[in-house]
Amino acid sequence: MTADIDDDRSAPGRPRSRWRLVALVLTPIVLFAVVLASGLGRDPRALPSELIGQPAPTFSLPRLDAGGAIDLGDLEGQVVVVNFWASWCLPCREEHEALEAAWGRYRERGVVILGVSFEDTDEGALAFRDELGGDWPLAADPDSRTAIAYGVFGVPETFVIAPDGSIAAKTTGAVTYGWLTREIESALRDGNVE
């Protein structure tokens, strides 16, 4: 009978059956580890924005560095860089230089950089500005309604709004000068084509 032969081979303690058992136990564990490893290596906040290509949520925010308000509607036809930041956020210090350089390079071409304060006090935000300098407009975001509308996870996050009012690009974490020039140039190009 074939059962006899089979029994003989898979008798407990025989190497072949032990390997089969080891494989049976290890395979799911290894698969599970692979799934975990591939997921755990990723930054849970480095997500592509759902808003790319969508119309930028409108806002009218009180200015921090000057009187009055800043209304996105007034900036139609211009490239707008919206930078969510806070004085308590370390990467926001890191990226400050890049924003300053981009502002210096593009303000003459009608590009607006707007700093939107996130979960911060007005005093804290202004002290940060005094300390690090810069003269691009800053706005407060009462009740974080604009941050929520833009799906901001945490600061810093930076959005580039194209002249047609759609969101062209978004980045999480300290923004670099390279990213800013690339995305601003591309938004300016698209604006010129139309």
Place this chain on the structure above:
Amino acid sequence: MSGRTRTLAVLVAAVAVVGLATVFASGGSDHAPSIDDRVHEIGAELRCTVCLNLSVADSPSKLAGEMRAEIETQLRSGRSPEQVRAFFVDRYGEWILLAPTRRGLNLLPWAIPIVGVLVGTALWIGFVRRRTPRDEVAASTSERARIERDLANLQEPG
């Protein structure tokens, strides 16, 4: 055989009890939910973006409070819970939902335990089936000969 049937019956009964308990436990009370209840219900499904593993309903953070305010404003303006959820998903992506929507690949977390139990049960049954007959009868002829020889040897010296 009857022992195995009894085990199976006990297993089925246990699964039925747990299943029914789950169904009854999740069937909520009848009173009309207040606005706070509704905000809490939606907030409990949304991830607090500045926390680790906390829902918008549970987080004491300022931003979570502002998100609850946003939910309340939208509910008061007549939007349905589905529309409010969609508002957040449109902005933050599926990431904002603490539990993924149950469709497509997202079903895996629900399917894997069930598949695991089924596969495990099948393997176990197969293992038991293969084990039992060998213990009772199946010794190969060579083994039988050896056992008989050993038995004979045992009896001989006394």
